[in-house]
Amino acid sequence: MTDKQQLFCIYYIRCFNATKAYQKAYECDYATAVVAGPRLLGNVRIKEEIFQLKQERLNREFLSETDIFQKYMDIAFADVTDFVEFGNEEMEVILDTGEHKTITVSHVNIKNDTDVDGSIISEVSKGKDGVKVKLADRMKALQWLSDHMDLATDKQKAEIALLKAKVQTDDEEETADDGFLEALQGSAAEDWMDEEN
Incomplete structure (x- = not known):
C-alpha cells in the first residue's frame, strides 16, 4: 500500500466520505476525486486497512461496537x-x-x-x-439501528424485540377487533345467498 493510499484511509475514517478523503490525500480537484475516491474505496486492501483503522480507533477511544449500538438504542427509545x-x-x-x-x-x-x-x-x-x-434525532437513530442490527448483542436484540412488541400491543389495544365486523360480513354473505335463492 502506498503512502497516499494509507493517507486516504486515515482521512476516510475521519469523514467517511471517499471524495473528500481522496482530495486531501492526493491533493487533486473535485472532479478527479469524485471518480477515483469511490473506486479506491472498492479496493480490497483499502477496505481491510480502513476496517483495521476503525477497530484501532474504537479500541483507542475505549468504545466497542456494543457501546455504540447501545447509545443509538438510548437515543431511539428515549422518553x-x-x-x-x-x-x-x-x-x-x-x-x-x-x-x-x-x-x-x-x-x-x-x-x-x-x-x-x-x-x-x-x-x-x-x-x-x-x-x-x-x-437527539430519534428517526436517525432508528434508521441506524435497523441498518446495523448485525452489531447487536443477544441482549440488545431481545430489548428491541420487547420494545417492538410493546408498541404493537399498544397499537392493537387501540384497534382491538372483537369479531363484530367478521360476524357482520358472514351474516351479510348469508343474507345475500338467501335473497338470491
Missing part, C-alpha cells in the same frame, strides 16, 4: 419524562378583591443535569416561552 416533569397542580391565588381562589396550573420542570443523560440532549435553550429541550 421525554427522563428529562422533564410535567403535569397540573392546584395553586392558591389571591384576587384583587382579597378573595382566595384555587386554580389549576400546568407546569413543566426540567430535571437537574445530574439526573439525566446529557449525551442524548442535542440542545437546551431558553426563550420568551420558557426552556426548550431538544433530544
Whole structure:
C-alpha cells in the first residue's frame, strides 16, 4: 500500500466520505476525486486497512461496537419524562378583591443535569416561552439501528424485540377487533345467498 493510499484511509475514517478523503490525500480537484475516491474505496486492501483503522480507533477511544449500538438504542427509545416533569397542580391565588381562589396550573420542570443523560440532549435553550429541550434525532437513530442490527448483542436484540412488541400491543389495544365486523360480513354473505335463492 502506498503512502497516499494509507493517507486516504486515515482521512476516510475521519469523514467517511471517499471524495473528500481522496482530495486531501492526493491533493487533486473535485472532479478527479469524485471518480477515483469511490473506486479506491472498492479496493480490497483499502477496505481491510480502513476496517483495521476503525477497530484501532474504537479500541483507542475505549468504545466497542456494543457501546455504540447501545447509545443509538438510548437515543431511539428515549422518553421525554427522563428529562422533564410535567403535569397540573392546584395553586392558591389571591384576587384583587382579597378573595382566595384555587386554580389549576400546568407546569413543566426540567430535571437537574445530574439526573439525566446529557449525551442524548442535542440542545437546551431558553426563550420568551420558557426552556426548550431538544433530544437527539430519534428517526436517525432508528434508521441506524435497523441498518446495523448485525452489531447487536443477544441482549440488545431481545430489548428491541420487547420494545417492538410493546408498541404493537399498544397499537392493537387501540384497534382491538372483537369479531363484530367478521360476524357482520358472514351474516351479510348469508343474507345475500338467501335473497338470491
